[in-house]
Amino acid sequence: MLKSLILILMGGVLVNNYVLNQFLGICPFLGVSKKVNQASGMGMAVIFVMLFATAATWPIHNLILVPLGLGYLQTIVFILVIATLVQFVEIVLKRFIPSLHASLGIYLPLITTNCAVLGVTINNISAGYNFLESMVSSLGVGLGFLLAMLLFAGVRSKLDDSNAPKCFRGLPVTLIAASIVAMAFYGFAGIVENLLA
Amino acid sequence: MEIIIPILICLGIAAVCAIILTVSNILFGVQEDEKFLAIRDALPGANCGACGYSGCDGYARALSEGKISETNLCVPGGDTTSQAIASVLGVEAGKTVKVFAYVGCHGTCEATKKDEKHLRDGFKTCREAAEHWEGENVCSYACIGLGDCAAACPNNAIIINDGVAKIISSLCTGCGLCAKNCPHSTIKMVEDGTIIAIGCSNHDKGALTRKMCTNGCIGCTKCARTCPNSAITMDNNLPILDHSKCTSCGLCVDACPVHVIHKDVFVCDKCFL
Known part of the structure; x- marks a missing residue:
């Protein structure tokens, strides 16, 4: 039991890294990875939202949609629920934990319809995870996102000082760097099966 | 008829979401300071940082919370902005030097x-x-x-x-x-x-x-x-x-x-x- 949970967690962080391996959530990955502290703020917010979103969407899918035979509605319903949830969390945070809102606040609206968040909830369902496994999987994916953001923010801070050819400066060299980081992550493929063997 | 149920389910979930958001906004919503909003509207929104704050929002917040009283720190806005801020705060406008x-x-x-x-x-x-x-x-x-x-x-x-x-x-x-x-x-x-x-x-x-x-x-x-x-x-x-x-x-x-x-x-x- 514990072993399978650890496998799901590590799989989310390393092997099936959503950003670098499945190419979900590329928008914040390129948009908010200029500075390490911004990247970590965004990563934390994504973990936070992924956990809440999974906790809300798993019961809705399994208790409402599946008994009614409406599984095909999951995309629409999940977007609706996630967007509401993020807004709700933002309102509550602003009222009760202003300091956390100040640090996550600007990133929360960005995540409302982030495909990584929607992707993790849908993939949890299609993988047939139970509630606990879904939560662990979301945590793993969120941590993987944070890891990718932090790694890439580090790469980009080096890129800023590099002397790239003029036609490559800015976005082109960033995309090339992202592809190299993604290739590096392919090295983790197959590691999970043998992790606890 | 089969399409009715999915529509109703979607509408139902949307309605529940809307109610949750409305209620939570009423219960937990933070009222922005009116002064802050008025000052922010008066500022040019250039976010240039000439006032010494991180942006127009930062300056507006400092003014509305009474941390500072200088209304003339906004260089791009000039005297017009200074007077607008002063009228919101009810103080005398400071001269801005262009x-x-x-x-x-x-x-x-x-x-x-x-x-x-x-x-x-x-x-x-x-x-x-x-x-x-x-x-x-x-x-x-x-x-x-x-x-x-x-x-x-x-x-x-x-x-x-x-x-x-x-x-x-x-x-x-x-x-x-x-x-x-x-x-x-x-x-x-x-x-x-x-x-x-x-x-x-x-x-x-x-x-x-x-x-x-x-x-x-x-x-x-x-x-x-x-x-x-x-x-x-x-x-x-x-x-x-x-x-x-x-x-x-x-x-x-x-x-x-x-x-x-x-x-x-x-x-x-x-x-x-």
């Missing part, structure tokens, strides 16, 4: 040979170059010409022409970011309406200055002696102009043997946003 940027250096590539130095040393930013900007025949007061100011300018009002930063006065809002980012402090913020400007910042002795730059001030004090209003004083071999005494007569411009003092109408269009 300023814009002036590059106190005319050391072109030809006059200073600095293009050769740049090529030799391969620096990419002024800040980087200023760390190593020393040695013979290198003016440590000069515009380095690598464009840190142009990169900092939110309005693209600065171009680097012939190795010297040039302010396009029609685009300058007077936010002062270029002056803050100039490692040699060659860019100075001068008051609006200034007509006479001294185009050299070098405090070295004349002979030394001229060795570095053929456009430099030789410190002959002729301008100071010519000025009928004694608006020009000499400070370590460089004339300093007191704008409050200057009548823009232009006698110093004619007197200067090396044409370092310039007469121009520095009126900044965008200073009156």
Whole structure:
């Protein structure tokens, strides 16, 4: 039991890294990875939202949609629920934990319809995870996102000082760097099966 | 009929979501300070940072929370903004001084040979170059010409022409970011309406200055002696102009043997946003 949970967690962080391996959530990955502290703020917010979103969407899918035979509605319903949830969390945070809102606040609206968040909830369902496994999987994916953001923010801070050819400066060299980081992550493929063997 | 149930389910979930958001907004919603909103509307929204805060929001918050009382910190907004803020806060408006940027250096590539130095040393930013900007025949007061100011300018009002930063006065809002980012402090913020400007910042002795730059001030004090209003004083071999005494007569411009003092109408269009 514990072993399978650890496998799901590590799989989310390393092997099936959503950003670098499945190419979900590329928008914040390129948009908010200029500075390490911004990247970590965004990563934390994504973990936070992924956990809440999974906790809300798993019961809705399994208790409402599946008994009614409406599984095909999951995309629409999940977007609706996630967007509401993020807004709700933002309102509550602003009222009760202003300091956390100040640090996550600007990133929360960005995540409302982030495909990584929607992707993790849908993939949890299609993988047939139970509630606990879904939560662990979301945590793993969120941590993987944070890891990718932090790694890439580090790469980009080096890129800023590099002397790239003029036609490559800015976005082109960033995309090339992202592809190299993604290739590096392919090295983790197959590691999970043998992790606890 | 089969389509009715999914529609109802979707509508139902949407309705529940809407109710949750509305109720939570009523229960937990934080009312933004009306003063803050009014002040933020009065500010130009340029987020230039000239007020010393991170952006217009930061300045508006500091004002609305009473941390500061100066209504005149917004340079791009000028007097109109200052009065608008003052009317929101119910205090007397402070005067804003219209300023814009002036590059106190005319050391072109030809006059200073600095293009050769740049090529030799391969620096990419002024800040980087200023760390190593020393040695013979290198003016440590000069515009380095690598464009840190142009990169900092939110309005693209600065171009680097012939190795010297040039302010396009029609685009300058007077936010002062270029002056803050100039490692040699060659860019100075001068008051609006200034007509006479001294185009050299070098405090070295004349002979030394001229060795570095053929456009430099030789410190002959002729301008100071010519000025009928004694608006020009000499400070370590460089004339300093007191704008409050200057009548823009232009006698110093004619007197200067090396044409370092310039007469121009520095009126900044965008200073009156």
